[in-house]
Amino acid sequence: MDTTIDPAAHSWFFCGIGGSGMLPLAQIVHGLGGEVAGSDRSRDQGRSSDKFGWLERNGFALYPQDGSGVASADQIVVASAAVEDTVAEIVKARELGCRRMSRADLNAALFNAAETGVAVAGTSGKSTVTAMLGWILHAIGREPTIMNGAVMKNFISPDNPFASAHVGSSTLYVSEVDESDGSIALYKPAVGILLNVSLDHRSMEELRQLFGDFLRQSIATAVNADDPEAFALADAATSRVVFGIEATSADIGVVADSITFAATSIAATVVDRRDGSHHPLALAMPGRHNLSNALAAIAGASAAGVPVTDAVRCLASFTGLARRFDIIGTTRTGISVIDDFGHNPEKCAATLRSLRQQRGRIIAFFQPHGYGPLRQMGAELAETFVRELRPEDIALMSDPVYFGGTVDRTIGSEHVVRLIGAKGGRAEYIPERDAIAERIVSLAQPGDRIVVMGARDDTLTEFARALFRRLS
Secondary structure, eight states, X not given: OOSSOOGGGSEEEEETTTSTTHHHHHHHHHHTXXXXXXXXXXXXXXXXXXXXXXXHHTTOEEEOSSSTTXXXXXXXXXXXXXXXXXXXXXXXXXXXXXXEEEHHHHHHHHHHHSSEEEEEESSSSHHHHHXXXXXXXXXXXXXXXXXXXXXXXXXXXXXXXXXXXXXXXXSEEEEEOOSTTSGGGGOOOSEEEEOOOOOSSSOHHHHHHHHHHHHHHOSEEEEETTSHHHHHTGGGOSSEEEEESSOOOTTEEEEEEEEEEOSSOEEEEEEETTTTEEEEEEESSOSHHHHHHHHHHHHHHHHTTOOHHHHHHHHTTOOOBTTSSEEEEEOTTSOEEEEEOOOSHHHHHHHHHHHHTSSSOEEEEEEOXXXXXXXXXHHHHHHHHHHHSOTTOEEEEOOOOOOSSOOOOSSOHHHHHHHHHHTTOOEEEOSSHHHHHHHHHHHOOTTOEEEEEESSOTHHHHHHHHHHHHHO
């Protein structure tokens, strides 16, 4: 793989340009001077028109997903590993002899070409920690380029409402890195941060190997001592900053004390045990998991040479991510609608625990992000909803998101709902989202918290907003 790739020296075509993994890369390549075109099935289906209109207004040439945008052998065609060889752009690229790169290949090439690459790994929390760390480095003037899978509110502007990337210098590159497709092995980090290790797309044995190799590849590391699986791999790291909230290991360098959780915020004291210093932290996000995310960003920044006092200070102005416990609004009767990216057991559990810290019943709508992940983690998802929801709460599940293709659809959401019921939980399977909305409206009572959870589908945010309008 070419690790010295110059975006400005090539013409690029992104297949699936509107996706959460592809859009930020397209923004970075475009921002670094590359000529960028693309196509997307969602655009052809008339969905997410605001996003595609913004892309066109900002110099991205968009085409139907019929192969017409791939017109020259000089183009580099970028597609995710999920894109099938029968898709028209891939067929055309093969006919013309275009160079092809996966999303992971391109991101790793940009990352490894930077003088300093900072990588955030783990099953959950990557996007939040990447945004926190990127904001710290930006706020202190280090001019990072940031590759994320979620819109970072600190970087939103009228000119860029879809800020899942930020283009700074080419010498400092901050990115979340993905274990689900094994591409984490492509990265050579100056700083590697490991948040947690839990079941998602791969077996635990595979995950331990991938994350252990990641730590060995990293020059400096930050590792979460509160996560037993992550901490068990810490010995693979030669230089490390260990962080935690509850763990008691003598290895811990950065820890939180005097913690106060509120409905939408956290206050704590960050203690740097390496020098005994104390730093007051104010974070405008709820939940223990976000305190852990903040410690990860602080420890990662420290591994990158940023004083802990500066990192803590910068997080006071961190405003979060879209679709990460994103409160759409609260009605006059106290019904809140929350938009959230929760899609695996750990993420869903973190969201539901944050909701349980407040008064009121929970109505949780969950749209699985694919049939494959549902087969892999369906039993754990059922256990999560049974464990985290109270008897008065309810989970509603629709069919998984599906944009076409040949995936096996024999196991669906009804299987998870049956498992929840068998374990004593309360859940309903309603295949269509329109019917889900009707059911939520019929159930909603003053004081309820309605959370919309799922991934890989931008229209979930539109669904949450429309639901709030109906309830207001």
